[in-house]
Amino acid sequence: MALIDIANGLPRARVGRSHLLVRAARQPSALVGALLLGVIIGVAAFADQIFPGDPLDFAGQPFLRPGADPAFWLGTDMLGRDLASGIAHGARVSLLIGAVATAVSLVIGVGVGAIAGYYGGKLDAALMRFTEFFQTIPQFLFALTIVAILQPTIPTIVGAIGVTAWPSLARLVRAEILKLRHGDMVQATIALGASDLRIIFLHLLPNTLAPIIVSGSVMVATAILTESSLAFLGLGDPNVVSWGGMVGAGREVLRSDWYIATLPGIAIVIAVLALNLLGDGLNDAIDPKQERR
Template sequence: MALVDIVAHIPPARIAQDNAFFRTARQPSAVVGVLLLGFVVAMALLANQIFPGDPLDFVGQPFQRPGEDPSFPLGTDMLGRDLASGIFHGARISLLIGAVATAMSLVIGVGVGAFAGYYGGKIDASLMRLTEFFQTIPPFLFALTIVAILQPSIATIVGAIGVTAWPSLARLVRAEFLKLRHGDMVQAEIALGASDMRIIFRHLLPNTLAPIIVSASVMVATAILTESSLAFLGLGDPNVVSWGGMVGAGREVLRSDWYIATLPGVAIVVAVLALNLLGDGLNDAVDPKQERR
C-alpha cells in the first residue's frame, strides 16, 4: 500500500521521462549508438593525454604504414604526421563543430517554429516565407558559399552550418505547436492570464522536446559530414586538424597509400553511424506506439 501511495505522488511528467529512458535503454540501436559515441567522445577527451603536442607537426618518416613503427601505430602521412594523433585530435574538432552548429540551429529553428505555430496569422506567414527561402538553396551549397566568401575558419564553418540547417526543424516545431496551441491546457492558461512567453516556454516547448531531441542527434551527424565535406574540398580551417582535411590530403595518394585517407574516413563513418543509431533509438523510444507495448 505504501508503494502505491509513493507512486501516486510521482509527477506524471517524471513518470513519462522515466518510461522514455527505459524504452531508450531497451532499443538495441540506441545502445550501440551510445557505445560508439562514447568511444568517439573518449577519443576527443583523451587526445591531449595520449598524443601530446601538435598533431600537425612532422614527427616521423613519411608514408609509414600501420604497424610498421610502434611509435606510430596507424602510420604517418605523406608529410610525416602521425595519423593516430590526427584522428584523435580531429575527433575534438568534429564534435565541437557538430555540437555548436547544432545548438545554433536549435536556437533559430525552435524560435522560428515556436513563434510561427503559436501566433499564426501574419507572423506565421512571414516566418514560413523566410523558412522557404532558406529551403530553396541546398544547405551544403549555401554553407560552401558562406565559407568561401568569409574565409575558412572554425567560426565561419560553425556559423555556415548553423545558419543553413534549421529550416526542417522550424517546420517540425511549428507543426507540434499548431497541434497544442488550441488544446485545453493552453486555453486554460490564457484564461488565467498567463503571458505568451510563459505558455510557450513553460508548457508548449517541454511537450515538443522529444522530436527536437531526436532531430538534434541527426543534425549533429549532418554537421560532422558537412564539415568533413568542406575540409575535403579545401575549405577547412588550415590551423587545425580535421577528419575531412585528412581524407582530402590522402586522396592524392589513395592508390599507393590507401590508409592515409581510409583511416580518418572510418572515423567519420563511426561517428555518423553512432549518432544515426542513437537518433533511431530515440525515435523508437518516444514513439507513442511504444508506450502500448
C-alpha cells in the first residue's frame, strides 16, 4: 500500500505512521513491552539521581545478600560494589550500546538494501553477494573476533555489533523496494523528473519504515544480548559497568552467591523481553489482517 499519494499530493506516509501507532496501542504485547521498556529507560536516565557515585566503587561489605542491609537492598558483589547501583547504571550502558549499534546497522542495511533494490542489475547482484558473504560468518563470532583484535572499548563493541548485524535488514529493505520500484507511484515520480535520491528518500523508504521499525526493535534486543555475551567472556569495557560484565563477574561464585550473577541476568531478560514484545506488537499492527479487525 502506497503511503504517499503523488497524484493528489497528499503526505500519506505521515497518516500511515499515525495509524500504525493507533493500531500498535491496541496490541497488548506492544503496550506491555513499551511499559517495561519505559521503566528501564527511566531507571537509566535517572541512575545518577537514584544511585549517585561511581557504581564501580567499593561501597560496602562484600557478599551482602539482598535485604541484608537497607543501604544495599539488592546486596553487594565480591568486591563490595552495590548491585542495585550497577544494574541501574548498567542499563544506561546496555541500552546505549544496543541503540547505537542498531543505528549503525540501520544505516548500512537500509543503504545497501535501498541501492540494490532500486538500481537492480549487476549492482544488485554485487551487493547481494557482498551481503551473503557477511551472512556466511556467524554474527557473534565475527563480533567477538573484531573486539578481541581491537581494544574492548564501548566504540569498538558498538562498531563490531553494528557492522555484523545489518545483512538481514538489507535483504528485507531490498525486497520491499523491489515491490515498489515498478509501481505507479515511482513511475509517476520518474515522469515528473525527480532525481534518484528524491525517489529513494521521499517516496520509497517512507513506505518501508514500518518493517524497519519492527526489525530495529529486535536488533536492539540482539545487540544487548551480544554485548552481554562479549562482556561475560571478558571482552567488555572494563571502565564501565554493564549487565553482561556483572553476570561475568558473578559466574565464579554462582554456587555460593547466586544473586550476584542472577540479578543482572534478570535485568537482561526483562529488557530483551520488552523489546521483543514491542516488536511483536508492532508486527501485529503492521499486518494488514489487523486492519480488518
